[in-house]
Amino acid sequence: MTGTDMASSREIEQVAAAWLARRDAGGWSARDQQQLDAWLDEAVAHQVAFLRLDAAWRQSGRLQALGAGMVPGVVPARGSWAHASHGEDETPARTRDRAEPERGSRAGSHRWLRLFAAAATLALVVSLALGWRHYTAVDQASYRTAIGGLQEVPLADGSTVTLSSDSRMLVTLSHGERHIDLQRGEAFFAVAKDHARPFVVSTGSRRVIAVGTRFAVRRDAADLRVVVTQGLVRLESDNRSDGERQPTTLLPAGSIATASDAGVVVRSGPVQQAEEYLSWRSGFVSFHDTPLATAAAEFNRYNTRKIVIGDASVGAMRVGGNFRWSNTDAFVRLLAQGFPIRTQQQGDIIVLRHR
Amino acid sequence: MPSHKVFPAAIGAIVASVDDSLNNWFAREILVHEGALMRYLLRSWFHRDEIHDLRQEIYVRVYEAAAKARPAQPKSFMFTTARHLMTDRLRRSRVVSIDAVGDLDALNVLIDELSPEHRMSARQELRHLASAFDRLPDRCREVVWLRRVEELSQKQVAARMGISEKTVEKQIAKGSRLIAEYFYGGTPMHRARRDRIMEANDGNGHGQQQGD
Numbered sequence: 001m002t003g004t005d006m007a008s009s010r011e012i013e014q015v016a017a018a019w020l021a022r023r024d025a026g027g028w029s030a031r032d033q034q035q036l037d038a039w040l041d042e043a044v045a046h047q048v049a050f051l052r053l054d055a056a057w058r059q060s061g062r063l064q065a066l067g068a069g070m071v072p073g074v075v076p077a078r079g080s081w082a083h084a085s086h087g088e089d090e091t092p093a094r095t096r097d098r099a100e101p102e103r104g105s106r107a108g109s110h111r112w113l114r115l116f117a118a119a120a121t122l123a124l125v126v127s128l129a130l131g132w133r134h135y136t137a138v139d140q141a142s143y144r145t146a147i148g149g150l151q152e153v154p155l156a157d158g159s160t161v162t163l164s165s166d167s168r169m170l171v172t173l174s175h176g177e178r179h180i181d182l183q184r185g186e187a188f189f190a191v192a193k194d195h196a197r198p199f200v201v202s203t204g205s206r207r208v209i210a211v212g213t214r215f216a217v218r219r220d221a222a223d224l225r226v227v228v229t230q231g232l233v234r235l236e237s238d239n240r241s242d243g244e245r246q247p248t249t250l251l252p253a254g255s256i257a258t259a260s261d262a263g264v265v266v267r268s269g270p271v272q273q274a275e276e277y278l279s280w281r282s283g284f285v286s287f288h289d290t291p292l293a294t295a296a297a298e299f300n301r302y303n304t305r306k307i308v309i310g311d312a313s314v315g316a317m318r319v320g321g322n323f324r325w326s327n328t329d330a331f332v333r334l335l336a337q338g339f340p341i342r343t344q345q346q347g348d349i350i351v352l353r354h355r
Numbered sequence: 356m357p358s359h360k361v362f363p364a365a366i367g368a369i370v371a372s373v374d375d376s377l378n379n380w381f382a383r384e385i386l387v388h389e390g391a392l393m394r395y396l397l398r399s400w401f402h403r404d405e406i407h408d409l410r411q412e413i414y415v416r417v418y419e420a421a422a423k424a425r426p427a428q429p430k431s432f433m434f435t436t437a438r439h440l441m442t443d444r445l446r447r448s449r450v451v452s453i454d455a456v457g458d459l460d461a462l463n464v465l466i467d468e469l470s471p472e473h474r475m476s477a478r479q480e481l482r483h484l485a486s487a488f489d490r491l492p493d494r495c496r497e498v499v500w501l502r503r504v505e506e507l508s509q510k511q512v513a514a515r516m517g518i519s520e521k522t523v524e525k526q527i528a529k530g531s532r533l534i535a536e537y538f539y540g541g542t543p544m545h546r547a548r549r550d551r552i553m554e555a556n557d558g559n560g561h562g563q564q565q566g567d
Contacts, residue, residue, distance in 0.1 A: 009411035013532060021528035024502070025509045025520070048381075048414040055382035056535035060503050063488055065481055073515070075500045078489045175481060195506075205376050238376035 016049040062176035064196050144168040147304050158192030165302040186218035205238040224259040227277045285325045292317045310353035384429035389539035413437050487537035498526040
């Protein structure tokens with residue numbers, strides 16, 4: 001019933017799998033990507049077959065959660081973990097989490113059961129200590145800061161998050177992954193090393209992935225900025241709606257990456273320079289030859305009283321220096337002294353105009 | 356008019372930014388139901404060797420439709436698409452053998468498959484993944500473990516196992532296909548689901564009572 005001139009679905013699947021394996025092999029060039037894209041563009045059947053295998057292949061990365069504590073280089077025997085699931089599926093997760101440690105000794109050789117249980121118990125204990133809400137199999141907690149607020153959040157895995165002003169995040173710690181959904185604003189992450197559980201910060205269609213490193217992620221509407229001060233992180237974007245694959249970018253320490261609809265721009269420099277983008281953590285904002293419009297927007301992130309640029313010529317003036325972000329008045333006063341600017345207070349806004 | 360040429364590209368960019376990637380949606384809302392879809396196809400379609408093709412065509416139709424507008428009920432939409440497709444195929448075929456296909460009206464979906472999905476917890480998913488992994492043939496299983504869990508490169512895997520890089524690549528290709536098959540497809544999700552399906556099959560027609 002399918003046209004005889006068309007490749008069968010099994011053949012298509014074979015080709016899709018071959019592409020996936022080749023891409024996985026390393027040395028993947030832009031030309032390779034073009035060829036893959038061309039093949040995908042030939043038919044929706046190709047896209048669907050590839051996306052299905054790709055999704056499953058990504059899932060298989062979660063097997064890392066099972067590799068935690070294993071001797072490297074030794075592939076565990078089949079069924080090493082099968083016991084853990086036996087007959088437990090209908091037990092509500094909450095009671096299971098509490099019940100398993102006691103059953104551990106009875107389970108005896110059921111090593112994986114103990115592993116699951118230990119991890120679950122640890123997460124439970126820590127989450128209770130922090131007053132987190134406990135969901136079925138994962139720990140999930142939501143944090144938000146008001147404008148001008150700054151919050152240091154210790155996570156159960158030993159990582160620390162510094163949540164900047166006017167920001168919001170959802171933290172989900174599961175066996176396979178440490179997941180932060182940065183819903184708004186900016187946060188700095190000092191990530192504890194845990195190879196079994198990648199640390200993933202997602203912002204809409206993009207993901208920043210690390211194992212043990214220090215970096216900041218900031219979200220501005222559709223744009224994303226990633227600043228890396230230690231280690232290496234990976235920036236991934238979802239495929240576009242038309243199926244076009246977005247490139248993955250590796251960011252070493254010192255990188256300042258900006259991702260927008262137009263693509264990803266990476267600036268690499270000394271780590272100290274990258275650190276300046278993170279001075280907000282100690283209450284400062286730093287500018288170097290920065291347009292005043294940008295500097296004002298930066299101040300406005302931290303304050304309910306907003307600086308408004310009244311003239312384009314004012315917005316284009318360049319400013320530099322370190323300023324305490326909580327002190328808008330001092331910044332505005334300095335501007336009025338050092339630049340041909342006149343300031344005007346109108347309720348909660350301060351308008352800057354050319355003098 | 357150059358502006359005419361610019362316009363569609365601009366639209367594309369806007370759609371892309373608003374869009375929570377179609378591929379992600381497809382994996383999250385459609386592929387997760389592959390097991391249920393396969394059971395349905397196996398029950399409804401006599402020609403087993405055509406089921407792989409059927410599945411692909413269903414996915415293509417769902418994907419194309421979702422590119423225009425995401426269905427509100429992805430799972431029922433997929434089953435409806437499956438039913439339409441089978442009906443179409445029957446109509447198009449020159450010789451309709453009653454024996455071959457049975458009664459089209461009987462292509463109704465068991466209540467189990469249309470009831471709200473019990474989303475697997477992260478832990479259930481992991482177990483399901485582990486059992487899919489365990490079904491891989493020995494060599495394939497070892498390659499996948501070294502590559503995905505220990506994160507060795509294909510080259511390092513080849514050196515470790517004393518096989519060629521080409522063989523590793525082939526095993527990766529095979530592994531991706533089989534994991535997709537086992538993880539999304541055939542294997543029952545877990546005992547609870549399997550039991551419900553068995554009951555639904557035994558009850559034959561009284562399945563309606565069993566939704567929970």
